[in-house]
Amino acid sequence: MIESHLPAYIALTFVLFSVVIPAFGLWRKELSQPLAVLGSGIAAGFSIYGFINYLNEGSIRYFFGGWEPPVGIEFVYDGLSGFFVLVINVVAFFVMIHSHNLQKVEFPGKEMPYYALAMLMMLGFNGMILTGDLFNLYVFLEIASLSGYALIAIGEKQAPYAAFRYLIIGTAGGTLYLLGVGFMYTITGTLNIIDMAAMLPMLFESNATFAALILMIVGIGVKAALFPMHGWLPDSYTYAASTSTALIAPIGTKVAAYILFRIILWMFGIEITDAIAPLSYIVGVLACIGILYGSIMAIAQTEMKRMLAYSSISQIGYIIMGLSLANPWGFAGALLHVLNHAIMKACLFMISGQLRLKEGHSDISRFDDSYRIKYPWTMASFSIAAISMIGLPPLAGFFSKWYLALGTIDNSNWLFLGVILLSSLLNAVYFFRVLEKVYMMNPEKGQKEPAVAERNEASASMLWPTGILAVSLIVIGFANAIIVGILLNIFPM
Amino acid sequence: MLDFFLGHYAYWFTIILLCIGVYGILFKKNLIKKTIGLAILQISVVLYFVSIASKWDATVPVLDPNIPVDQVANYLNPLPHTLMLTAIVVGVATLGVAFTLLLAIYNRYETLDEEELIEKLQ
Numbered sequence: 001m002i003e004s005h006l007p008a009y010i011a012l013t014f015v016l017f018s019v020v021i022p023a024f025g026l027w028r029k030e031l032s033q034p035l036a037v038l039g040s041g042i043a044a045g046f047s048i049y050g051f052i053n054y055l056n057e058g059s060i061r062y063f064f065g066g067w068e069p070p071v072g073i074e075f076v077y078d079g080l081s082g083f084f085v086l087v088i089n090v091v092a093f094f095v096m097i098h099s100h101n102l103q104k105v106e107f108p109g110k111e112m113p114y115y116a117l118a119m120l121m122m123l124g125f126n127g128m129i130l131t132g133d134l135f136n137l138y139v140f141l142e143i144a145s146l147s148g149y150a151l152i153a154i155g156e157k158q159a160p161y162a163a164f165r166y167l168i169i170g171t172a173g174g175t176l177y178l179l180g181v182g183f184m185y186t187i188t189g190t191l192n193i194i195d196m197a198a199m200l201p202m203l204f205e206s207n208a209t210f211a212a213l214i215l216m217i218v219g220i221g222v223k224a225a226l227f228p229m230h231g232w233l234p235d236s237y238t239y240a241a242s243t244s245t246a247l248i249a250p251i252g253t254k255v256a257a258y259i260l261f262r263i264i265l266w267m268f269g270i271e272i273t274d275a276i277a278p279l280s281y282i283v284g285v286l287a288c289i290g291i292l293y294g295s296i297m298a299i300a301q302t303e304m305k306r307m308l309a310y311s312s313i314s315q316i317g318y319i320i321m322g323l324s325l326a327n328p329w330g331f332a333g334a335l336l337h338v339l340n341h342a343i344m345k346a347c348l349f350m351i352s353g354q355l356r357l358k359e360g361h362s363d364i365s366r367f368d369d370s371y372r373i374k375y376p377w378t379m380a381s382f383s384i385a386a387i388s389m390i391g392l393p394p395l396a397g398f399f400s401k402w403y404l405a406l407g408t409i410d411n412s413n414w415l416f417l418g419v420i421l422l423s424s425l426l427n428a429v430y431f432f433r434v435l436e437k438v439y440m441m442n443p444e445k446g447q448k449e450p451a452v453a454e455r456n457e458a459s460a461s462m463l464w465p466t467g468i469l470a471v472s473l474i475v476i477g478f479a480n481a482i483i484v485g486i487l488l489n490i491f492p493m
Numbered sequence: 494m495l496d497f498f499l500g501h502y503a504y505w506f507t508i509i510l511l512c513i514g515v516y517g518i519l520f521k522k523n524l525i526k527k528t529i530g531l532a533i534l535q536i537s538v539v540l541y542f543v544s545i546a547s548k549w550d551a552t553v554p555v556l557d558p559n560i561p562v563d564q565v566a567n568y569l570n571p572l573p574h575t576l577m578l579t580a581i582v583v584g585v586a587t588l589g590v591a592f593t594l595l596l597a598i599y600n601r602y603e604t605l606d607e608e609e610l611i612e613k614l615q
Contacts, residue, residue, distance in 0.1 A: 135576050142583045146590050153594055158614055160597035164524065167594060171531055171587050172518055178580060179538045185573070186545050 006050045007062040007075035007130050010085060013043045014123035018116050025112030033103055036115040037096045040122065044089040047082070054082045055486065061132070069132065069192040076132040076194070079490030080266070080335075084129045084258045087339050088251045091346045092122055094465040095250075098350045099243040101459055105357055106241040107154050114154060118247060121147040125255045134181045134191045137259065138174065141223070144255070145170050148248055155240040162235035169232050173222030180215030183208050197267045209268070210276045216263055217283065224256035226283070226320060227290030230313045234297075237309035242353025245305060249349055250342040253316045257338065261323055265492055270326040284324030288419040291317035295426035299433075304352045304362035307430060308345065311389070314423060315341045321416055322404050330407025332487040337400035339483070340388065340476065344397060347385040347469040354378050354458045354466070367437040370453035377463050379438055381470035386431035388473045391424045396476040403484060503544040510537035524598070524605045528591045535584040539577045546573040 002009070017039030025032040054060070059078035063069065077085075096118070103111050124144025131137050149170070153163035185191055187208045188199045203209050222229040233253075237245045264273050264280065273279050294314025301307040319341070322334025352362045358375070372379055388395035401420055408417040457463065476483065498505065510533055517530020546569055554571040556562060599605055602613050 135579075139579055139583065142587070146586055149590055149594065153597060157601055160594045160601065161610060161614065164591065164594040164598060167587070167591055168518060168527055168531055172515075172534060175535050175538050179541065182538065182542050182545065182573075 003050075003053050003057065004060060005062065006046060006053065007060060007077040008064070010043050010046045010050070010089070011075070011123060011126050011130060013039055013046065014119050014126060018119035018123060021116045021119060022112055025116070029109075029111050032111040032115040033096070033100055036099075036118060037093070039119055040089060040093040040096045043122070043126070044086075044093040047086040047089045050077060051082045051086045054079060070190045070195045073136050074132040074192070075130040077130060079486075080258070080261060081129045083335060083487070083490065084254065084338070085126055087342050088125055088129070088254065089122070091250050091342045091469075092118075092247060094469060095243060095246045095346055095350065098246065098353070098462050098465040100461040102241070102243050102353050102357060102462075106243065106353075110154060114151070114243075117147045117150050118243075121151060121247070122251075124148075125251055128255050129258055132193050134184065134193060134196070136191075138178050138181060141174055141177070141259075142171075144252070145174060145223070148252060151244040151248065152236045152240040155244065157239075158235070159239040159241075162232070162239045166232040166236045169222055169229070173219040173229065175219070176215045177219030180212040180219060183212035183215065187212075193262065193267050197269070200268060200272055204272060205275045207276070209272065213263075213268060213273060213279065217260065217279070220256050220259045220263070221286075224253050224260060224320065225290075225313050225316055227286045227293060227313070227317070230290065230294075233313060234306055234309040237312065238303065238306045242305075242349065242356055245309075246346055246349040246353060249309070249312050250346040253312065254319070254338050254342055257316060257319045257323070257334075260320065261334075264323060265326065265331075269492075280324045280326055284321050284413075284416060287317040287320040287324060288416060289317075290314065291321070291419055291423045292426070295423050295430070299426060299430045301430075302363055302365045304355070304364050304434070305349070307364065308348050308352065311427070311430070312345060314427075315345070315389075318400070318404060318420070318423075321419075322407060325404075325407040325411055325413065325416070327407050327410050328488050328491045329403050329410055331491045332484045333400050333403030333405075333407055335487045335490070336396075336403060336480065336484060340396040340400050340473070343469050343473055343476070344385045344389050347381060347466050347473075348389070350462070350466050350469075351378055351382045351385070354462050357462075358456060358458060364434055364437065367434065369438060369441055371438045373453045374456045375458065376455070377467060378458055381463075381466040382438075383435060384470040384473055386435060388477075390427045390431055394474070394477045396473045396480070399477060399480040399484075503547075504541070507537050507541045507544065510534075510540065513537075522607045524595055524607060524610075527607075528588065528595070531591070532584065532588060535580070535587070539580055539584070542573040542577045542580070546570040 017035060021032050021035050024035060062075040064073050107114050121144050124140045124147060127140030128137055128144060131140060149163045149167045152166060153160045184196060187203060188196050190196050225233045237249055270280060291314045294310045298307045298310035301310060318337050319334045322330040355362045388397035391397045391401045401424060405417055405420050514530050514534025514537055517533060518527055521527050521530060548569055551567050551569050554568045560567045595605060602610055604610055
């Protein structure tokens with residue numbers, strides 16, 4: 001009984017909690033955070049149950065009000081959407097737990113609207129993933145974006161300006177996507193993705209399809225921070241409150257990447273995408289430039305959150321590169337990287353929040369080896385996530401890069417392979433720089449003795465989420481064969 | 494050639510509006526003007542949707558006993574209009590968020606000029 005309504009329950013949970021949190025928050029504002037944890041926890045439970053159900057029973061198409069598409073609107077819970085919903089809701093659950101102590105420092109007095117907005121944003125992201133209707137997707141995109149702008153604006157002094165720049169470019173991107181949807185609607189007369197996919201082979205080499213595809217890729221590319229459209233990202237991530245960054249960085253760009261997957265591989269199919277111009281290759285090259293640009297810029301940063309933000313631009317490049325390869329290995333590598341990167345980035349941004357709470361800054365040039373004594377568990381989690389980010393076996397990050405590399409070899413695409421290898425080296429530069437400062441004595445200052453410091457570890461509500469995410473990276477690394485086996489079954493061709 | 498231009502005149506106005514909107518976003522220095530450019534960009538897409546739904550000699554999509562329901566050419570397509578109602582609401586909400594952010598920016602920096610703002614940020 002519950003299975004057939006599952007897609008709607010996931011979205012409804014967030015709708016319910018975005019109303020419940022203001023209702024209870026007005027009465028007792030310290031209830032907001034536990035309620036947000038409860039809401040994202042329920043949603044995460046539904047998504048885990050739903051994904052297991054998908055593995056046993058197959059995909060679910062949920063018709064709202066019993067109206068069948070193309071007349072009605074549907075939620076599609078298939079392998080791809082199930083996987084993404086699972087990743088984002090579980091990560092959001094951990095981020096919500098982690099924010100318990102940060103809320104009093106980073107946005108005091110604003111807890112109630114903050115968590116209500118966070119729930120609304122999660123509703124938008126889940127809706128974008130689950131919906132099977134192009135216009136409905138636009139509405140959910142704007143729900144997620146508008147609450148995202150507000151979340152980013154709650155932060156440091158510069159945050160509203162960063163959020164405003166994101167708003168201008170993000171809304172322009174959303175509008176271009178809507179124009180693309182308009183083109184598709186005029187030539188096919190439907191908005192349902194499955195229905196449209198059935199009609200598109202008749203429109204092979206149509207100029208309108210091509211224009212619509214470019215508009216959609218550009219519009220969604222803004223949200224995904226694909227290389228030339230990434231300008232909003234570093235400032236937004238740096239100045240937002242740590243919890244917002246930990247929530248938006250692992251989730252927001254992934255959801256945009258999901259839409260690119262859905263549009264290019266499911267709706268248009270790779271043949272129609274490449275019918276007039278080799279669009280998938282162009283997107284892949286942009287992703288490659290983004291990978292190198294993000295890594296090089298990350299090396300130049302001294303502020304940890306800013307470094308991680310540039311690293312996000314680079315990592316989203318891997319996912320979109322895997323998409324542009326359009327073969328099973330590249331696809332599996334990209335989806336595995338979605339999972340890995342969501343966990344790694346959430347863990348790293350949460351640790352930067354922990355350091356900001358304890359030290360008041362997260363400036364890498366001021367790190368020293370006393371951190372090792374003050375925060376042993378925080379730094380252990382950081383090391384695992386950082387090493388996984390670089391891609392050393394047996395941690396999870398290695399395997400997604402490995403499958404991506406297999407995909408490039410499958411397509412004989414040596415340029416992309418070179419970029420993957422070079423970028424891993426660059427990743428090593430900017431993460432080992434931090435590890436060196438934390439775990440070694442500083443020879444430049446003539447340090448002879450290890451630093452002496454009191455143990456000053458962050459509280460359990462922060463240590464457990466980061467710790468669990470870090471351990472899960474090792475688990476995913478060892479279980480990669482099982483996960484990739486599931487992911488290869490999702491591949492549409 | 495002339496027929497092509499005149500026959501699609503509604504789309505040309507849409508394109509002109511779209512260009513004005515993009516120009517406003519890219520080149521105007523004042524943040525309020527940027528927001529206005531954004532609104533014009535959104536409106537151009539709304540007008541595009543409205544114009545694709547229109548038909549010559551067609552009536553509103555309410556069942557008229559004199560016009561058989563299977564002659565779809567006699568009725569306008571209601572769906573794009575309905576979609577645009579939602580899109581207009583989204584646009585209004587976006588403007589609301591944009592002006593709220595502008596208020597926050599003005600209260601902190603006392604300017605809305607982009608160049609002055611960037612100087613003050615450093």
